[in-house]
Amino acid sequence: MMRTKILFLLIFFTSFFSLANQIKSKEIDKLLTQYHQLKQFNGVALISHKGKVLLKKGYGKANFEWDINHTVEGKFKIASITKQFTAMLILQLVEKKKLKLDEKLIEYYPSYRADTGSTITIRQLLNHTSGLGNFFHLDGYKAVEARNHYTLDEFISKFCSEDLNFEPGTQFRYSNAGYTILGKVIEQVTGKPYSEVLTEQILNPLNMNNSGFNQQHSVINNRVAGYERLLNRLEHPSFIDMSVPFSAGSIYSTAMDLYRWDRGLAENKILSKPLTKILYQVTEHRNYAAGWLVDNYPEERFGKPLTRVHHGGMIPGFNANISRVLEDDTLVVLLDNTGGAPMTPITEKVLSIIYDKAYEQPELRLSQKLYNMIIEQGTSASIAWYKTLIAHDEGFSERQLIRFAYELVDANEKQAATAFLTLNAVLNPNSKRAQHALKSITSL
Structure with missing residues (x-):
């Protein structure tokens, strides 16, 4: 009799939570459809809660010229989300005792300029406190230099070796140059190309078979076309050679592969728990850790204190965002191929739905x-x-x-x-x- 009651309660609560998730899924779908109708989201979304997928769906066109709809198999440039993969590769080398976070850069990259390389640590490159600048902000860079192809050594010599903007460790300044150098460090320590290490150490173990390092001339099945949305039309984006973003922004992926990435992190499949925590350890200068931003929400926001770790990515024709709520294994992946989607407002509205909180309806910009x-x-x-x-x-x-x-x-x-x-x-x-x-x- 007791066993029957327990079984009944188990079935009841399972059905109840399943129904609740279905309701949330429909509301999230309605929200994303509204953003799509307002021409503020055109892409693929994947939402999971407690490790279970609530929604995975495409909205709009993967290719406007050919009138091809988005599917969850679409491969997007994820731009600066690449940084968390680079950070993972660095921490894996730390775990293998091939690298130390507080060692100077010059120890692993002897040919880098000695006066600055002897003052910057690997940890400072990870959390953007090295003092290096951001080459995308250089005069004429986007219009001219980003179109050119470079070898890694050429690129670092020309754009990642300038004088420091401040003493390492004293300030925060977002630096693509720093993450490019980390890619070079990975190659120096392993003796292999970055793309090969990425595949061996992350993509293959996590079965991320639809992700990879974006080679400029490669033919990639299901590659999504990128566009820029203007006030009155779409245009093709400015060209950028994919040798430029390198380990700071050259990975492509799918929504499902980013879900596999999330599961790999949550279950410590490719890095021990103590070292995984370093991914989310911020500095006193900014809420940036190692390839992740960290936001702490107070209890009144979503009903209980929550930690959201996240990162966005933007490159001509695309923007992307991955957000993970650590306490509840919640994941929000948004991939857009028209540039400029309001990723943070969308994400926070999705979280409001998941945690049964009110939110403002989307409206025109x-x-x-x-x-x-x-x-x-x-x-x-x-x-x-x-x-x-x-x-x-x-x-x-x-x-x-x-x-x-x-x-x-x-x-x-x-x-x-x-x-x-x-x-x-x-x-x-x-x-x-x-x-x-x-x-x-x-x-x-």
Whole structure:
């Protein structure tokens, strides 16, 4: 009799939680569909809770020219999410006693410039406190240099060997150069190409068979095409040679493979538990650890304290995000091939659904609202409405307003762009940026 009651209760609670998960799955699907209809998400999502997949689905087109829909098999560039794989490879070498985190860079990369390499540690490269800069911010880099192919040594010599911006360990500065150098360290220590070590130590053990290192000329089945979404159309993105992002951003993957990555981390399949904890140990300077950002949510946000470890990735034509809630084995993977999807708001709304919390409904971006008003009612009406937003402190920051003006130029609305930048110059009379932007637009 007792055994029968226990069996009944087990079946009841299993059915109850299964039904609850189905309801959450439908609500998440509705949310993502809304974002897709607003043209703010075009890609693939995978959501899991307590290790079980709640939703895996594609939204929109993997290739607009051929009218091909997204499927969960689509392979996306994941850009800077690559960094957590590089960090894992470094910690695996630490576990094998082939490398020490607090040893100087010069010990593992003797040909690097000695004056800086003798002051930077491997740990500082992992958490972006080395003092190295970010080559993507160099003048003319995106327009010219990112299109060129380099050997790794050429690239490091030209873009990752500058003078330090600060004494190592004293500040935070996000550095793709630092993670490029970590890729070189992996090659130096193992005697193998980074891509080979990645495959042997992570991809194969976790059965991530649809992931790999993005070689520029390789033919890759189910590769998703990337686009840039403008205010009034889609365009092909700027070209970037994949030798450039290297170990800082050259991996491609699928939603399911990133789920396998999550399971590998949660179950310590490829790294011991003590060393896995280092992946999430932040510095005093920023909530950045080793390839992961770490956010601690207070109890009032989702009903209990939660730790979200996450990282985004952005490269021309794509943006991606992976978020993991450590306490509950919750995973949110978002892969987009039109660039600029609002990954953090989407993720936090998904978490609100999972934890039964209220959330604000998605709406059009302010830039799109203003553009639509320009088209439908004219520039004057759009400016007038924007002034009411300013009065309620709901307008753009100066930087955002300038960016919007350039988006208007791309949408063939130079007159409107000039009007908004003229307003910006009035609002910020002492801003050199405002004057420069207005002069640049009017001279086009």
